[in-house]
Amino acid sequence: xxxxxxxxxxxxxxxxxxxxxxxxxxxxxxxxxxxxxxxxxxxxxxxxxxxxxxxxxxxxxxxxxxxxxxxxxxxxxxxxxxxxxxxxxxxxxxxxxxxxxxxxxxxxxxxxxxxxxxxxxxxxxxxxxxxxxxxxxxxxxxxxxxxxxxxxxxxxxxxxxxxxxxxxxxxxxxxxxxxxxxxxxxxxxxxxxxxxxxxxxxxxxxxxxxxxxxxxxxxxxxxxxxxxxxxxxxxxxxxxxxxxxxxxxxxxxxxxxxxxxxxxxxxxxxxxxxxxxxxxxxxxxxxxxxxx
Amino acid sequence: xxxxxxxxxxxxxxxxxxxxxxxxxxxxxxxxxxxxxxxxxxxxxxxxxxxxxxxxxxxxxxxxxxxxxxxxxxxxxxxxxxxxxxxxxxxxxxxxxxxxxxxxxxxxxxxxxxxxxxxxxxxxxxxxxxxxxxxxxxxxxxxxxxxxxxxxxxxxxxxxxxxxxxxxxxxxxxxxxxxxxxxxxxxxxxxxxxxxxxxxxxxxxxxxxxxxxxxxxxxxxxxxxxxxxxxxxxxxxxxxxxxxxxxxxxxxxxxxxxxxxxxxxxxxxxxxxxxxxxxxxxxxxxxxxxxx
Numbered sequence: 001x002x003x004x005x006x007x008x009x010x011x012x013x014x015x016x017x018x019x020x021x022x023x024x025x026x027x028x029x030x031x032x033x034x035x036x037x038x039x040x041x042x043x044x045x046x047x048x049x050x051x052x053x054x055x056x057x058x059x060x061x062x063x064x065x066x067x068x069x070x071x072x073x074x075x076x077x078x079x080x081x082x083x084x085x086x087x088x089x090x091x092x093x094x095x096x097x098x099x100x101x102x103x104x105x106x107x108x109x110x111x112x113x114x115x116x117x118x119x120x121x122x123x124x125x126x127x128x129x130x131x132x133x134x135x136x137x138x139x140x141x142x143x144x145x146x147x148x149x150x151x152x153x154x155x156x157x158x159x160x161x162x163x164x165x166x167x168x169x170x171x172x173x174x175x176x177x178x179x180x181x182x183x184x185x186x187x188x189x190x191x192x193x194x195x196x197x198x199x200x201x202x203x204x205x206x207x208x209x210x211x212x213x214x215x216x217x218x219x220x221x222x223x224x225x226x227x228x229x230x231x232x233x234x235x236x237x238x239x240x241x242x243x244x245x246x247x248x249x250x251x252x253x254x255x256x257x258x259x260x261x262x263x264x265x266x267x268x269x270x271x272x273x274x275x276x277x278x279x280x281x282x283x284x285x286x287x288x289x290x291x292x
Numbered sequence: 293x294x295x296x297x298x299x300x301x302x303x304x305x306x307x308x309x310x311x312x313x314x315x316x317x318x319x320x321x322x323x324x325x326x327x328x329x330x331x332x333x334x335x336x337x338x339x340x341x342x343x344x345x346x347x348x349x350x351x352x353x354x355x356x357x358x359x360x361x362x363x364x365x366x367x368x369x370x371x372x373x374x375x376x377x378x379x380x381x382x383x384x385x386x387x388x389x390x391x392x393x394x395x396x397x398x399x400x401x402x403x404x405x406x407x408x409x410x411x412x413x414x415x416x417x418x419x420x421x422x423x424x425x426x427x428x429x430x431x432x433x434x435x436x437x438x439x440x441x442x443x444x445x446x447x448x449x450x451x452x453x454x455x456x457x458x459x460x461x462x463x464x465x466x467x468x469x470x471x472x473x474x475x476x477x478x479x480x481x482x483x484x485x486x487x488x489x490x491x492x493x494x495x496x497x498x499x500x501x502x503x504x505x506x507x508x509x510x511x512x513x514x515x516x517x518x519x520x521x522x523x524x525x526x527x528x529x530x531x532x533x534x535x536x537x538x539x540x541x542x543x544x545x546x547x548x549x550x551x552x553x554x555x556x557x558x559x560x561x562x563x564x565x566x567x568x569x570x571x572x573x574x575x576x577x578x579x580x581x582x583x584x
Contacts, residue, residue, distance in 0.1 A: 128514040130514060147514075148512070190505070193509065194505065195513075197500065197501075198497060198517045200553070201496075201497045202516075203556070203575050204552040204556055207578075209485055212545065215578060217486060218582055221582065222422060222439075223422060223423070224523045225486045225490045227490075228491075228494050228520055228521075228522070228523055229490070230519045231516045231519060231520060232579045233576055236575075236576050237569070239572065244563055244565055247560050247561060251561035255557060256500050256503065257497060258550050258553050258554065258557070260499045261492070261549060261553070262550065264496055273532060273536055276532050276536075279499070283498050283524060283528075284495070284525055287521050290513065
């Protein structure tokens with residue numbers, strides 16, 4: 001009988017993380033406790049790389065993408081902003097890198113198409129985790145441990161991807177994540193509606209308060225405004241890219257939201273109390289199904 | 293020299309609280325530690341009254357509004373739903389009650405007009421405190437202690453109100469509240485924008501998710517949707533009343549919000565990246581001024 005608990009069997013031994021932002025940094029930190037896993041990282045912010053260089057647990061650290069791509073890796077995990085992930089995928093295709101690739105971006109359609117064109121062994125991923133701040137300094141293993149984790153296979157990649165998919169599922173289950181599969185296009189429809197649209201709604205609400213009330217309106221606010229606009233405080237750079245990548249779904253959903261708002265406005269302007277109560281009752285009982 | 297610290301000088305000795313919901317219950321609980329303050333309560337829910345009857349610190353408890361109005365009080369503090377407060381104000385006018393009156397409702401214009409017509413010595417109030425649940429069971433002193441507290445005087449009430457206003461300021465400062473004064477109509481414009489509109493926006497967003505995605509969409513959501521729709525989980529009864537009382541301001545602001553959403557939609561549909569980035573940068577730096 002073994003005297004010690006066996007370490008988990010790792011599906012990859014040499015992991016390369018590109019991008020030590022909030023998500024990449026959190027994933028790297030969450031993977032660090034696994035003995036036998038060699039973690040190497042790339043980020044183009046020299047300050048982040050200096051900070052990462054002081055972490056003994058990291059095998060290699062670089063701010064040069066070509067150096068990153070030359071390392072012997074079992075998996076490249078792309079956690080850069082969506083469009084920079086896509087650029088890196090193109091470069092990997094041109095170099096013909098030998099290792100499989102995944103990513104953690106918030107849109108899945110465009111990067112999947114890019115990986116397919118580049119001829120990579122690729123399967124996209126998306127941890128459902130985030131906060132309204134960015135950067136390695138805010139990252140933490142707890143952000144991604146135990147989260148809902150989506151993998152977005154596409155049958156056009158064939159058998160090779162099926163094998164990769166199994167190993168990626170295993171890897172994230174080691175972090176306590178609940179793994180679900182969804183196609184890239186379905187992912188972008190779902191998260192356009194429940195992630196990108198809430199960001200736009202929160203920003204539009206904050207923008208309305210600023211335009212109508214002026215900057216000093218903030219001195220009056222309570223928790224309702226605070227909660228409802230919280231994601232609107234996020235650095236917009238990421239969201240601008242996401243909106244561009246998911247423009248068609250998102251612009252349609254904004255129109256849908258404007259339609260619901262228009263109905264609420266008409267009920268309120270017409271003082272149609274039973275009509276308003278009926279619609280709000282239906283919505284609030286739906287929302288209450290989300291446990292706290 | 294006194295051997296003990298003197299108790300705070302109370303501006304009222306006999307306090308009557310009408311309505312033991314989330315806010316009325318929290319205010320009653322926050323006032324309980326003040327020795328020498330006699331607290332009597334009315335609520336028309338017999339179960340709430342049974343529960344309140346077990347609290348030794350309460351001098352009198354009733355579910356009969358006429359009994360409440362017959363008690364010797366120094367201040368009646370109305371914490372019923374807005375419209376029931378207004379009904380009670382009318383009844384007080386007809387009875388010619390001798391004591392001054394305040395309230396904690398979320399709209400201030402209509403009750404101020406009602407109190408003026410009723411010939412009461414009245415000054416409205418509004419604690420900026422809340423959560424997405426209702427009822428005495430969820431109330432707590434901490435909800436109102438230290439909150440921003442608005443008093444909404446109206447010069448048409450004359451000198452008598454000025455004296456009441458000073459005592460109400462004093463009373464709420466004893467709870468650690470930061471007291472600010474604002475006219476009833478200005479209050480309703482400000483809170484239409486930063487409280488009633490966020491509720492409508494949160495509800496519209498949840499309603500869009502339900503309509504477009506169906507009820508099962510909730511199994512995919514992360515913190516962005518959760519935060520942005522949180523106030524939409526509130527029981528709608530209160531909000532329906534608020535929307536009816538503040539219908540003109542609120543329906544105008546919903547139109548403003550639809551305008552901002554329309555601009556965001558057009559920038560996204562046209563893939564106008566610099567335009568979108570510029571607008572979102574302005575909004576997010578405004579929102580970030582709200583410290584966490």
